[in-house]
């Protein structure tokens with residue numbers, strides 16, 4: 385049994401929500417039968433610890449397989465080359481299909497390789513983390529980091545299909561689950577109030593990863609992302625709302641040398657964006673407190689101590705050093721994001737002090 389999320393003109397591939405890992409394996413097997421193509425399996429090394437039996441099963445109907453150690457510091461050109469080499473060595477042709485099983489790092493890397501190998505080879509994305517299921521596997525953004533610049537090399541390239549199996553989430557470390565919650569809270573804020581209401585109402589079951597509530601939550605997030613992407617696939621305007629919390633979030637990731645996860649950094653960035661919204665967009669103060677209370681309940685860190693303020697600001701400003709303003713996505717009220725709001729550096733530093741500045745809590 386699976387649920388198929390309808391295709392859309394700009395998200396022109398099916399997203400299947402499947403019940404369990406056994407069904408995921410069956411779907412992959414069907415792909416082989418349906419397309420009569422060679423399959424090339426690329427998976428996250430950590431998955432072997434929990435899913436060795438399933439991986440061996442999938443391997444049995446793939447031409448060859450490769451595992452990748454998925455760390456943000458490996459999301460680079462060397463790993464991209466390693467995957468190209470694997471495809472070349474195993475004689476992958478343009479009619480082959482790459483099967484990618486892993487989190488956001490692997491999906492971004494394999495998507496990029498698939499989009500460029502022999503000018504494009506089909507790939508199927510099977511996201512196994514919370515972030516990748518609710519966010520990175522939808523929307524076609526693929527790529528890798530260059531020097532200290534996150535996702536600087538990349539393209540838009542869609543998979544043949546996405547298979548989302550929330551059962552994979554059970555083996556995630558707590559830190560990774562919390563990271564996923566960061567992106568989900570982002571959706572709660574930029575989407576009308578329906579998702580936030582659902583999240584609050586089911587918070588206990590969600591935190592305990594109870595199946596029905598998690599499956600519905602994942603599905604709701606996929607639909608929000610799909611709808612935003614479908615209106616602005618190439619990210620020239622509206623899609624920018626997905627960057628809510630990310631301006632400061634990315635700077636925290638870099639400042640902490642990636643010790644603070646993407647989603648945790650975004651969670652902190654969300655608090656800053658909400659405080660800025662109170663000052664600049666007259667946002668009602670209750671939302672900030674509500675979100676902080678949710679963080680406390682689910683265990684998301686609310687404080688961060690910046691290691692290097694100059695570099696922190698530099699990474700936020702990017703190359704726009706001569707502009708005294710920084711552009712932010714803020715909200716005027718719940719579900720009403722506004723893109724490219726100008727914020728002065730002094731304003732930002734003041735708001736960071738009032739919101740997240742405190743001792744670092746990460747290990």
Ligand SMILES: NC(=O)c1ccc[n+]([C@@H]2O[C@H](COP(=O)([O-])OP(=O)(O)OC[C@H]3O[C@@H](n4cnc5c(N)ncnc54)[C@H](O)[C@@H]3O)[C@@H](O)[C@H]2O)c1
Nearest residue numbers: 430454487488489490512513515516519520525552555556
């Ligand atoms: N393309 C996009 O639109 C987009 C959107 C958001 C994030 N991203 C990217 O996604 C990346 C973060 O993704 P992520 O949080 O999935 O990170 P990740 O891929 O590093 O996975 C996190 C950790 O979980 C492990 N893991 C994966 N699946 C597991 C499972 N089922 N059980 C146990 N452990 C498992 C991994 O080995 C890794 O250690 C970042 O590089 C970010 O830039 C991309």
Ligand SMILES: [Zn+2]
Nearest residue numbers: 567630646650
């Ligand atoms: Zn993100």
